[in-house]
Amino acid sequence: MCLGIPGQIIEIIDADNLLAKVDVAGVKRPVNIACIVSDDHTAQDCIGDWVLVHVGFAMSIIDEEEAIKTLALLEELGEVQEEINAMQTSAGAN
Amino acid sequence: MKYVDEFRDPAKAKALIANINGLKDSLNANEKKPIQLMEFCGGHTHTIFRYGIEPMLPNWLELVHGPGCPVCVLPMGRVDDCVALAERPDVIFTTFGDAMRVPGSKKSLLQAKADGADIRMTYSPMDSLELARKNPDKQVIFFGLGFETTMPSTALTVLQAEREGVTNFSLFCNHITTVPTIKAILDSPEMQIDAFLAPGHVCMVVGERPFDFVASTYNKPIVVTGFEPLDILQSIWMALKQLADKRCTVENQYSRIVPPDGNAAGLAAIDAVFEIREFFEWRGLGSIDHSGVKMKDAFRQFDAEMKFKLPNLKIADPKSCQCGEVLKGVIRPWECKVFGTTCTPETPMGALMVSSEGACAAYYNFGNLPELLAKRSKSIEGDAA
């Protein structure tokens, strides 16, 4: 819950409600992007962004190299599988 | 456990460890009275144990694993409240998986689920809101917990529920705040911590400024720290360097994620939905003033505490539990009298044994158990003599 996991925004689902689709290690799910949009960075601009995802919310934009390094490390810590399990088994998500 | 050679960048790790060792003389440090450095955040504790960072450090330096695991510090009375909510026939109770095993005074959520309560694990509060949309005849409650890192997510979910007019969704708010808690640790008379590693992802939301007081009022160095093993080694070195130079300030090792002012949208959402509680009860630490938030009155229809009747009882921690002393660095986890005997990850007595981010569970899972238990009986004999 506190470490978060990097993912890439691949599409905007609902620009009014700031919902996007994120790809986290191949698993796709909706994320809220309210914390990363601003006047200079609209919802549309978020497509392609690498972000740190905490409990379904994109909390910070990160650079791609950083994201890939972090994913590799979380993989080693066993954290990636845990997050993905939580996403896939989450009640209400499917 | 890892060895330095297996680090992604072993040369850098070795250099950092050499730098740390090199500070011994200027710190006037010795193993009899080691320098104590507290990592507040359970995420840091996790990395420290997974990567075996402690054994790499000199014996004049001790890491104290702080209370920054929101699951661990949840008091029993609050778990009882969750169980009571979950056992209502009209309720679907949703929670992060980590909270399922935390013992209440009678049962954990996992046991309540086995007994028939409708408890579902969700990855995100958004998923809980979706459950509410799909089950209009049920009351869906989300068990909100965590520090400032997860507060924007629950706040934004409540705001979304309000926008859509979803009336069968509510939040059982158990969010806690880091600053008053670090302050309580600094104010406690047994306090011996020399410097702090600040929680990186909390700072991602609130920025570095809220931690200024650690340096300005308490004269302790504090370093905002990332979660990779090299981040932690580097931050340890930065904190010790401040001590050696007789400086104290907030330094930001994790600037790639943490902007000095935090996340404006996240803070605005927190501010819209939550207000400070007068006090909040912590497992192991007791009541700490202003250390939690509750929902503002304008959101009472989304506030499970207002919507439903809660037992709201205060349940004392078991007597033999020494979590509080461990959290303040007064004793090491394995020095607790019940560590590894009555208190184990399968049958946790204290909070710190519950989640993999708790200090006791970390020692239990990653430490050398027979050695630790032998060390403890020695120290108990020593006390008796």
Ligand code: SF4
């Ligand atoms: S061993 Fe158990 S009771 Fe003792 S400090 Fe650790 S968690 Fe608390």
